[in-house]
Amino acid sequence: MRAFGRLQPAQRRNLGILFVAGLLFWASLSALLPTLPLYVRDVGGTSQEVGLVMGAFSIGLLAFRPWLGRLADGHSRRIVLLIGMGAAGMAPLGYWLWDWIPWIALVRAFHGISIAAFATAYVTLVADFAPEEKRGEILGYMSLVNPMGVAIGPALGGFLQELAGYGPLFLFAALLGLVGFFCTQLVREQRRGDWGSLPSDGAFWGLVLSPKVCSLAGVMLLVGLAFGTQTTFVALLIQEAGVPLNPGLFYTAVALSSFGVRLLAGRASDRYGRGPFISLSLATYALAMGILRVADSAAAFLAAGIVVGSGFGTLIPLISALVADRSEPAERGRLFSLVMCGFDLGIGLAGPILGTLAGGFGYRAMFGYAALLALASLGSFLCFSNGRPGSSLRFALGLETDRFRQPDPVPSEQPQPSPPLPTGSRPAL
DSSP, rough: OOOTTTHHHHHHHHHHHHHHHHHHHHHHTTTTTTTTHHHHHHHOOOOHHHHHHTTTHHHHHHHHHHHHHHHHHHHHHHHHHHHHHHHHHHHHHHHHOOOOHHHHHHHHHHHHHHHHHHHHHHHHHHHSOOOOOGGGHHHHHHTHHHHHHHHHHHHHHHHHHHHHOOHHHHHHHHHHHHHHHHHTOOOOEEGGGGGGOOOTTTTTTTTTTTTHHHHHHEEEEEEHHHHHHHHHHHHHHHTTTTTTOHHHHHHHHHHHHHHHHHHHHHHHHHHHSSSSHHHHHHHHHHHHHHHHHOEEEEEHHHHHHHHHHHHHHHHHHHHHHHHHHHHHHHHHHHHHHHHHHHHHHHHHHHHHHHHHHHHOOOOHHHHHHHEEEEHHHHHHHHHHHTTSSSHHHHHHSSSOOOTTTTOOOOOOOEEOOOOOOTTTOOOOO
16 A cells, blocks of 8 residues: 555545546446346346346447547546446446336447446546556556445345345435435646647557557457356356356455455556466466356356456556556547457347357356357467467466556656546536
């Protein structure tokens, strides 16, 4: 925590506001993780329709993430943050409004905008405030909002659904998002003059073939396929196995485990490099999918949740730190959006593709495929993360530095007020 002591008071204040907003955001979003698939099934959806609805989340992610990355770099991170919180507050009310499955899928796609906006703005703002030599540590601490929110949200969401039904659950998720929306209005950004000039390859899609990010996008595509399988079908797998376990407790186990590793991994990666910890996280996530493939008791599912949290809790903050290392401030939002588009696409494909397989082979078979996908992501990182295969392998094992790392300009000590919204714009969709 000493890294925060080196920041200016205004920067610490902004990071504190961001932390509270992030906690509210992830609690709102994760309250629906164990319950929305059950809701779709209870209103008459098949396994394939459950997959299609949950996969529709990625439509909003993929369609809006590029534009939101450009907006964050070109105008304001804060406006993008407000868009994300606004979508998180509004979408749960849409699920409650009408239980027609095509409508639920449409609302789910709108809900995807929330992560596209909030995650992009949150990570880029934290990276803006963090000193280069402490970036991994501060991103690790600030990413604790995810496991803390996921520890609270699914448990409360599952409890509300069992106690009072889906209506109070959706109201609870909406309230958390709306409170977070008002909280984020207090965030102030750094002076944009500190970012330097926009690089000549600043066009978003012109960066797709850039080796510093396209290899990471490929890794995240494979991880997204496995992660989409987990989030969409783990609750249904628990029911299929006949295990008397609230699915929300699985996510609580994920969150508690993730909390512990995030406290350590970011700081260690500042010292020893990002590569070995990302490699370890991918191997751990593959192991978690394998455990889910054979789990047949509450203890086994909770153990799988702990392993999921250990792997995924290390991966996301360190991938974020690696992208920040490789980008200049003026392009940071776009590069992060590009890498995470791979993850979004994987999540979107996992639901409909593996949901179709579930109809013929059952839910257990899907988690075997998910384990193979996670192993493939590890292989991709070992071979392509640092340019040439030999260099990539050495980087992934901590034997070579990141050849794409960019030096940061010295940040201004004082943030500036965020620019006003463009004429005719609205802060939330």
